[in-house]
Amino acid sequence: MAQAQLLEGQSGLPVDNPTKSxxxxxxxxxxxxxRTTKELPRSADVVIVGSGITGSFAAHFLKEKQPDLNVVMVEAREACSGATGRNGGHCQPAIYSSNPHIASFELRNFLYLKGLxxxxxxxxxxxxxxxxxxFYSKELFETCRHIVDNLTEDYPDLAANVAVVTKGKQGEGDLSGSPAYLLEGERRELTLGGLRIPHAEGAIVQWNAASLWPYKLVAFLLxxxxxxxxxxxKGSFNLQTNTPVTGLSRAETSANLSSPGNSKTRKHNSIWTVHTPRGTIVTSQVLLATNGYTSHLxxxxxxxxxxxxxxxxxxxxxxxPTDPADPPLDIGHTYYVVGEPVDPYSRDDYLVQRPPPAAELIFGGGRQHAAGRGIGVWDDSGIDESVSWYLRGELSNAIDLSLHHTQFSGGKVSLRKLDLEPTFEWSGIMGYTRDSHPWVGxxxxxxxxxSxxxxxxxxxGxxxxxxxxxxxxxxxxxxxxxDDDDVExxxxxxxxxxxxxxNHVRExxxxxxxxxxxxSLYMDFGPQRW
Structure with a gap:
């Protein structure tokens, strides 16, 4: 797909040949x-650009609230081929590393998705x-530990979702800080050894976390x-894949607009034309669910x-081992691995495990080894070899992957370094903002x-x-x-x-x-979890 001349920092369109996730x-x-219809619809009530988790749920809520709407979704590649279909398979709210009201929002998001x-x-x-x-940085761990302490004092309902695990006298986890409502067995497991991280400076455990197959979630919804x-x-939902949006144009109007499928007439000041190589769509409402590719449009x-x-x-x-009595490796948790002793903010890795029998370890991160840390890169057709080597060899340095890991040794534990064989290696494009918050509205x-x-x-991320x-x-x-100011x-x-x-962000x-x-993105808002 030929790309037009781009401005400095501007994203291109999604490439035709992405790595396989x-x-x-x-x-x-x-x-x-x-393609729901062979030809591109010429008009719609709402056009959604992008078919990941944002676009698919936006379509879900639109049709739930107004079933008579004619909604067209256009996607540059296959459905859910962007960040949602290329991420680490995590869903976890940032309980302690976000402002409390944002943590509550993320927790509501998590519980809604779990319930759905x-x-x-x-x-x-x-x-x-x-x-x-x-945490492999003592400085960073102590910073986050103090945040949790303050959360416990000021927002105990949020603090109930987390526990701090510190080093004990023998290098194992100190149980004294674990929540009183945990069963005794759970308290024993809440140690650095029991969490498979005997060499860590400390850990913070969040009880609300999940791993999932994100593409299948979105595919179900679509x-x-x-x-x-x-x-x-009433109305319709029309999905058009392999239809990149190359531009948007706007015309002023003073008319009251409604489509044949939409009984609700609203005042609009603009008519939008969505341009694609297959033709144009005219609409009064366009929603860009374009994440890292937003600046192209x-x-x-x-x-x-x-x-x-x-x-x-x-x-x-x-x-x-070949002993049939031995169960397959089950790491039992999802993981974020952050910080290095000499550089608290250089590392941000994440891990989930797939169910048996394959039980692959989905391990991401290593951006510190990528050229320019991957910032400004919108092409997901390749991978950084230096990051690949890091991901293959670093995991066993951070987490005990032995079948019978040492939980309560009381002494030093030597993790066996392993170079693990990849079955898939892929890249994907995130959208980073200057203040680390999404743009919504x-x-x-x-x-x-x-308008x-x-x-x-x-x-x-x-x-x-x-x-x-x-x-x-x-x-x-x-x-x-x-003119409705009462909508919450x-x-x-x-x-x-x-x-x-x-203006505030730019200044x-x-x-x-x-x-x-x-x-700075980490220090102010906690680890990113792509």
């Missing part, structure tokens, strides 16, 4: 190459577990939306929302928008516990009457897209590349 190895037969998976029995391998945040078309419902965001490439490997677990004219253009993007309720919030904004929007004010916030925050290299 582990999550795409079992594609939906219904979604692969799907259970309600519809969504086959996405959702596994509720505990999240172990492993298939359900498409199935509603066949049930004779809105160059004004080139300094506010920066594409950033991450990398992940699916690694075969260490070989287990109407796009002002000064940023290339105007009817909406954005929900820029999760700085932390989209899974933010995107669903952010999508709901932007849908609530989109559907609100122009569940969204942290830091996420709202306003000109005032844009008071460093460029993403500068802040990321210094660790």
């Amino acid at each position: 582990y999550w795409h190895k079992e594609p939906s037969s219904k979604l692969l190459g799907h 998976v259970e309600e519809f029995s969504i086959p996405c391998d959702w596994r509720s577990t505990s999240g172990v945040h492993t 298939e359900r939306l498409l199935a509603a078309n066949e049930g004779g419902s 809105l160059p004004q965001f080139s300094d506010l929302l920066v594409p950033t490439r991450g990398q992940i490997s699916a690694l075969k677990p260490p070989e287990t 109407g796009v002002p004219a000064s940023l290339g928008g105007g 009817g253009l909406w954005l929900c993007a820029g999760y700085t 932390h989209g899974m516990p933010n995107a669903v309720l952010s999508a709901k919030a932007v849908v609530d904004m989109l559907l609100a009457d122009d 929007i569940d969204l942290p004010p830091e996420y709202e897209l306003t000109e005032r916030r844009v 008071g925050w460093e460029d993403v590349a500068v802040a990321d290299a210094k660790g």
Whole structure:
């Protein structure tokens, strides 16, 4: 796909030949190459650009709230081929490393998603577990430990979701700080050895965490939306894959607009034309769920929302003994591994394990070894070899992967360094923002928008516990009457897209590349969890 001349910092379109993600190895037969109609619709009530977790849930909420809407979703590649289909398979709220009201929002997001998976029995391998945040920097651990202490005093309801594990006299975890409501067996496991991290400076355990197959979650949602078309419902949902949006144009109007499928007439000041190589779509409402690729359509965001490439490997677990009585390796938790003794903010790795029998270890991170830390890179067709070597060999240095790991040795434990064999290695594009918060809301004219253009993007590697309720919030904004000031929007004010916030960010925050290299994104808002 030929790319037009780009401005400095601007993203290109998604490339045609991305690396193959582990999550795409079992594609939906219904979604692969799907175009609901052979020809591109010429008009729609709402056009959604992007088919990841944000776009799919936005369509879900739109059709849930107004079934008569005609919604068209356009995707540059296959469905869910961007960050959602290429991430680390985590969903975990940032309880202690976010402002408390943001932590509460993320926890609501997590619980909503968990409840939805259970309600519809969504086959996405959702596994509720505990999240172990492993610190190899004493400085960083002490900083986060003090945050948890303050949380316990000021917000005990949030603090109940976390526990601090410190070194004991023999280098093992100190049980004294573990919550009183834990069973005795759980308290014994809440040690550094029991958590498979005997050499760590400390750990913070979060009880609300999950691993999942993110592509299958989104595929279920999109298939359900498409199935509603066949049930004779009002309105329609039209998915058009392999249809990149190359531009947006706006025309002023003073007319009251409504489509044949939409009984609700609203006042609009703009008509938007969505341009693609297959033709154009005319609409009064456009929602960009474009994450790291946003600046391709809105160059004004080139300094506010920066594409950033991450990398992940699916690694075969260490070989287990031939004794049939031995169970397969089960690490039992999800992990974030942060900090180095000499550089507290250089490392940000993440790990989940797939179920047996394959039980691959999905290990991501290592951006400190990528050229420019991946900042400004929007091409996911390749990987960094230096990051690949790191991911293959570093995991066993950080986490005890032995089948019978030492829990309560009381002495020094030597982890056996292993070079693990990858089954998949892939990259993906995140959207990093200068203040680490998403941009959610109407796009002002000064940023290339105007009435009817909406954005929900820029999760700085932390989209899974933010995107669903952010999508709901932007849908609530989109559907609100122009003169309706009583609509309650569940969204942290830091996420709202306003000109005032844009000016504040540009005046008071460093460029993403500068802040990321210094660790500022981590220091202010906790580890990123792509």
